[in-house]
Amino acid sequence: MIKVEAINLVKKYGQTIAVDRATITANKGEFVTILGPSGCGKSTTLRMIAGLITPDEGKILFDGKDVTSIPPDKRNIGFVFQKVALFPHMNVYKNIAFGLQMRKYPKSQIKHRVSEVLRLVRMEGFEERMPSQLSGGQAQRVEIARVLATDPAVLLFDEPLSNIDAKLRDELKYEIRRIQRETGKTMIYVTHDQGEAFAISDKIYVMNNGKIEQVGTPLDLYTDPKTPFVASFIGTSNFIEGRMIGYQPESGTTLLEVGNIVLKVRGQPNFKEGSKVIVSLRPEDIYIIDESRQVEFLNTLKGKVESVTFVGTFVRVNIDVDGLLLKIDVHGDDRFRVLNLQGKEAQIGFNNCTVLNIQ
Amino acid sequence: MNVQNKEKVYSAIVYLYLVFVCILILMPLGITLYRAIFNYDENGNLVISINAYFTISEGFWEKLQTSLAIALVTVAVTMAVSLPVAYGIVRYEFRGKKLLFTLLNGVWYVPGVTYGLSLVLAYYFVYRFLLGFWGFVAAYSTGFMLLSLLTTIVAFKNFDPVYEEAARCLGAGRLQTFLRVTLPLIGPGITAGVILVLVLSLNEFITALLISLPTRVKTAPLQVFSDIRHAGVRPFVAAEATVLQLVSLAIVIIYLKFFGTKYLRGSIMI
Numbered sequence: 130m131i132k133v134e135a136i137n138l139v140k141k142y143g144q145t146i147a148v149d150r151a152t153i154t155a156n157k158g159e160f161v162t163i164l165g166p167s168g169c170g171k172s173t174t175l176r177m178i179a180g181l182i183t184p185d186e187g188k189i190l191f192d193g194k195d196v197t198s199i200p201p202d203k204r205n206i207g208f209v210f211q212k213v214a215l216f217p218h219m220n221v222y223k224n225i226a227f228g229l230q231m232r233k234y235p236k237s238q239i240k241h242r243v244s245e246v247l248r249l250v251r252m253e254g255f256e257e258r259m260p261s262q263l264s265g266g267q268a269q270r271v272e273i274a275r276v277l278a279t280d281p282a283v284l285l286f287d288e289p290l291s292n293i294d295a296k297l298r299d300e301l302k303y304e305i306r307r308i309q310r311e312t313g314k315t316m317i318y319v320t321h322d323q324g325e326a327f328a329i330s331d332k333i334y335v336m337n338n339g340k341i342e343q344v345g346t347p348l349d350l351y352t353d354p355k356t357p358f359v360a361s362f363i364g365t366s367n368f369i370e371g372r373m374i375g376y377q378p379e380s381g382t383t384l385l386e387v388g389n390i391v392l393k394v395r396g397q398p399n400f401k402e403g404s405k406v407i408v409s410l411r412p413e414d415i416y417i418i419d420e421s422r423q424v425e426f427l428n429t430l431k432g433k434v435e436s437v438t439f440v441g442t443f444v445r446v447n448i449d450v451d452g453l454l455l456k457i458d459v460h461g462d463d464r465f466r467v468l469n470l471q472g473k474e475a476q477i478g479f480n481n482c483t484v485l486n487i488q
Numbered sequence: 489m490n491v492q493n494k495e496k497v498y499s500a501i502v503y504l505y506l507v508f509v510c511i512l513i514l515m516p517l518g519i520t521l522y523r524a525i526f527n528y529d530e531n532g533n534l535v536i537s538i539n540a541y542f543t544i545s546e547g548f549w550e551k552l553q554t555s556l557a558i559a560l561v562t563v564a565v566t567m568a569v570s571l572p573v574a575y576g577i578v579r580y581e582f583r584g585k586k587l588l589f590t591l592l593n594g595v596w597y598v599p600g601v602t603y604g605l606s607l608v609l610a611y612y613f614v615y616r617f618l619l620g621f622w623g624f625v626a627a628y629s630t631g632f633m634l635l636s637l638l639t640t641i642v643a644f645k646n647f648d649p650v651y652e653e654a655a656r657c658l659g660a661g662r663l664q665t666f667l668r669v670t671l672p673l674i675g676p677g678i679t680a681g682v683i684l685v686l687v688l689s690l691n692e693f694i695t696a697l698l699i700s701l702p703t704r705v706k707t708a709p710l711q712v713f714s715d716i717r718h719a720g721v722r723p724f725v726a727a728e729a730t731v732l733q734l735v736s737l738a739i740v741i742i743y744l745k746f747f748g749t750k751y752l753r754g755s756i757m758i
Binding site for chain 2: 181202205210214217218227228231276279
């Protein structure tokens with residue numbers, strides 16, 4: 130395993146800047162994910178790390194050694210592609226043996242190594258199958274086995290599960306994480322799926338318009354998004370525009386004016402009074418409460434329930450609070466308590482929200 | 489008439505139509521064979537004999553060997569040139585690419601005899617230093633290059649570069665990637681080009697007729713034509729023609745049997 134550093138990478142296609150000064154670090158044995166919407170430059174960044182694309186600016190270091198101009202076959206990497214890239218004219222055994230043959234392993238060792246990696250991905254007995262005889266999930270497992278066989282210093286995944294059905298995708302993402310834990314390899318994973326990224330990553334880089342917007346653990350990104358984009362891309366949120374109107378040192382709360390409502394937020398802001406802000410309020414952080422629970426919350430408001438939708442694991446309630454339409458997700462047994470609230474008055478309470486200065 | 493019966497009638501009509509088209513295409517070949525083996529004796533009786541094959545003119549077999557050699561070398565030259573050119577055209581962007589492509593395609597629409605004349609002129613201006621056999625190969629290679637080039641371009645266009653990228657990431661160099669991954673997977677496209685160039689260069693007549701003057705090389709089709717001119721459509725001439733037809737057919741079958749299917753099997757094309 131190695132430490133991978135991509136420093137200030139820039140890639141332009143004509144006038145379009147695909148990647149704009151992106152810096153990514155994956156420490157030894159770390160599972161790092163680059164998360165972002167389609168076309169944000171995440172795959173281009175990964176392909177530059179692999180050596181499949183040459184950056185216009187910036188450099189790539191493997192354990193401190195500059196590999197920017199080294200071709201992919203000399204980088205000792207493993208790359209799992211979005212589209213299954215098993216060679217269609219070779220069976221599973223030959224596909225996995227390919228990388229080992231390129232490295233001039235003796236035949237007996239190749240046989241042993243192929244069996245070993247097939248066992249690791251739980252695909253023993255599939256050696257003679259042609260790629261066309263494998264299901265999507267099986268093919269992707271073989272692909273992972275193929276890159277693991279050569280014992281690469283770093284494994285790169287370019288949306289490997291995007292063409293696989295939801296149930297299998299869910300299974301395979303944990304499988305990839307298990308393999309990472311068992312092998313201890315440094316892995317860099319690219320995806321647009323926030324759930325996938327959160328389930329398997331030690332660290333996530335959120336990318337937008339070719340730039341890194343924020344980096345942090347899944348918990349950091351979820352609870353403390355630093356930009357409106359990150360707040361909107363990670364999970365679901367209520368975004369409310371407002372203005373900072375004061376700070377109360379005695380209670381340690383900041384006051385925000387949102388339409389006709391005044392909201393309280395814990396902590397001292399790092400922006401001045403009068404600043405325009407966006408409040409990001411997660412639907413699962415808002416509670417539908419009765420009078421007895423008012424004291425538990427910093428903010429309590431009353432509104433009219435516009436709609437109630439049963440989604441299964443939660444119930445989505447849309448409530449109108451003085452012209453402000455808020456989404457609320459009710460989980461657990463409380464789901465059944467709110468099902469008949471449509472058209473009725475209800476009281477809501479919340480403590481946690483994120484305030485982003487936009488001025 | 490119920491739906492099932494209607495389907496049967498339609499199937500029968502389609503089948504008969506296909507048989508009719510096949511007969512139309514194969515009939516001239518059958519008639520040539522007929523002319524070679526069905527003859528009349530002095531008394532006017534119909535005699536079936538393969539004697540005509542033993543009376544084929546002496547020079548024909550030698551010319552057939554020359555034709556085969558020219559065809560094989562032409563295939564090697566056209567493929568050696570086409571592969572890198574097609575790869576470059578498909579994989580790299582450059583100014584004037586569309587214009588180049590249009591010009592190349594335009595050659596298809598030039599009448600054969602005028603293109604043959606162009607090759608003769610080119611021979612005098614460009615290939616003059618190549619005498620005899622190699623001059624013929626040079627002219628044929630130029631003439632048939634477009635065929636192999638276009639089929640190879642199509643093969644590269646159908647080929648997903650992700651396989652090359654995967655091979656590179658697995659530690660294969662450019663040459664190893666090309667030989668072990670790219671070449672087998674573009675096999676079907678190459679096969680089409682190889683067979684076309686091989687069979688066409690073996691049987692080409694107009695260009696051969698024009699180029700035979702400066703090169704002083706005579707091919708099997710020229711020999712057949714020469715024999716028709718001097719002896720008429722005699723059984724031995726028909727026998728020569730059927731030999732040429734059978735050789736072409738055998739080449740296609742052997743090629744597909746030993747090379748084509750190897751690459752076609754398990755490839756992306758099927």
